[in-house]
Amino acid sequence: MLTVRGLILKEKNIGEISKSVSVITAERGVIDIFIRGGQKSVKNAASTQLFTYSKLCIDEKRTASGQTEYYLNSSELLSSFPNIRLDIKKTALAAYFSELILYTRTEEAGYHDVMRLILNSLYFLDNDKMKMDLLKCVFEFRLPCEIGLRPDLVGCAVCYKYKDDKMHFDFRDNKLYCDECYMTDENSIQAVMDKTLLYTVRFIALSEFEKLFYFRLSERYLRKLTEFTESFIAFNFKSRFRTLEYYKSI
Numbered sequence: 457m458l459t460v461r462g463l464i465l466k467e468k469n470i471g472e473i474s475k476s477v478s479v480i481t482a483e484r485g486v487i488d489i490f491i492r493g494g495q496k497s498v499k500n501a502a503s504t505q506l507f508t509y510s511k512l513c514i515d516e517k518r519t520a521s522g523q524t525e526y527y528l529n530s531s532e533l534l535s536s537f538p539n540i541r542l543d544i545k546k547t548a549l550a551a552y553f554s555e556l557i558l559y560t561r562t563e564e565a566g567y568h569d570v571m572r573l574i575l576n577s578l579y580f581l582d583n584d585k586m587k588m589d590l591l592k593c594v595f596e597f598r599l600p601c602e603i604g605l606r607p608d609l610v611g612c613a614v615c616y617k618y619k620d621d622k623m624h625f626d627f628r629d630n631k632l633y634c635d636e637c638y639m640t641d642e643n644s645i646q647a648v649m650d651k652t653l654l655y656t657v658r659f660i661a662l663s664e665f666e667k668l669f670y671f672r673l674s675e676r677y678l679r680k681l682t683e684f685t686e687s688f689i690a691f692n693f694k695s696r697f698r699t700l701e702y703y704k705s706i
C-alpha cells in the first residue's frame with residue numbers, strides 16, 4: 457500500500473459504475489488511479505472529484521507487460537477549492553491548467569514544484585487573490601519553466617546585455633536578443649520586449665514561490681504578457697488546447 461497526496465486533474469467513467477482519475481502527485485508525477493464502484497459509491501466521492509486535493513491510499517499492481525496499475529483503497533479530503541466549482545470561468549481556467557499538466561505528463565518523482573505551482577494557483581483562483589487573466593499568464597509561463605523549458609533570460613544571447621529599451625524574444629530558438637544583435641527575417645516570430653515586460657517575464661520565470669503570485673500589472677501590460685505566454689505555450693507545446701479556447705469564449 458502506498459499513500460500519496462494528490463490533486464485530481466481529470467475524471468473518467470469506466471463502464472457503468474467505476475471510474476478512474478488522473479492525479480498529480482509529488483511522489484509519482486501524474487498517475488491514473490482506478491476506483492472500483494467510483495461512480496456510485498459515496499465513500500470516496502468528495503475526495504476524488506475534480507480539483508480536490510486528497511490523501512490517497514492506493515494499491516499498486518504490476519501487469520504482465522510490466523506496467524504499474526493503481527487502485528484506490530481509501531481517501532481523505534484535504535482541500536476542495538469550493539469556489540472554483542461554483543464559477544464557470546474559474547472552472548474553465550482550472551480545467552485549462554489541468555489540460556496543460558496532463559499534456560506534459562510524466563510518471564516520475566520530482567514533481568514537487570509543479571505540484572506547488574498548481575496548488576498555489578488553485579488557491580489563488582479559489583480565493584480571488586489574483587486577477588484570473590494574470591494568474592493564467594503566471595501558470596502558462598511558469599509550468600514550462602518547471603519542466604525543463606525555462607529559457608535563458610539573463611541577457612542577450614549574443615552580447616549578454618542584461619537590459620535595453622527594446623529587446624527581442626525569438627520563439628523559434630527561445631532566446632533573448634538585444635536590438636543591435638537581433639537579426640530579423642521574414643520567418644521571425646518574436647515578442648518585442650520593453651523593460652517592464654522583460655522584468656515581468658523574468659519575474660515569473662525565476663522568482664520564488666513565496667513571491668510569485670504577489671504582483672500586479674496594468675491592462676496594457678497584461679495584454680502584452682498574455683500574447684507572450686500564449687505564444688510560448690503554442691510554440692513549445694505545439695498543440696491546441698480546447699480548454700483555453702473555452703476559457704477565452706466565456
Ligand SMILES: [Zn+2]
Binds near residue numbers: 613614616633
Ligand atoms: Zn546583444
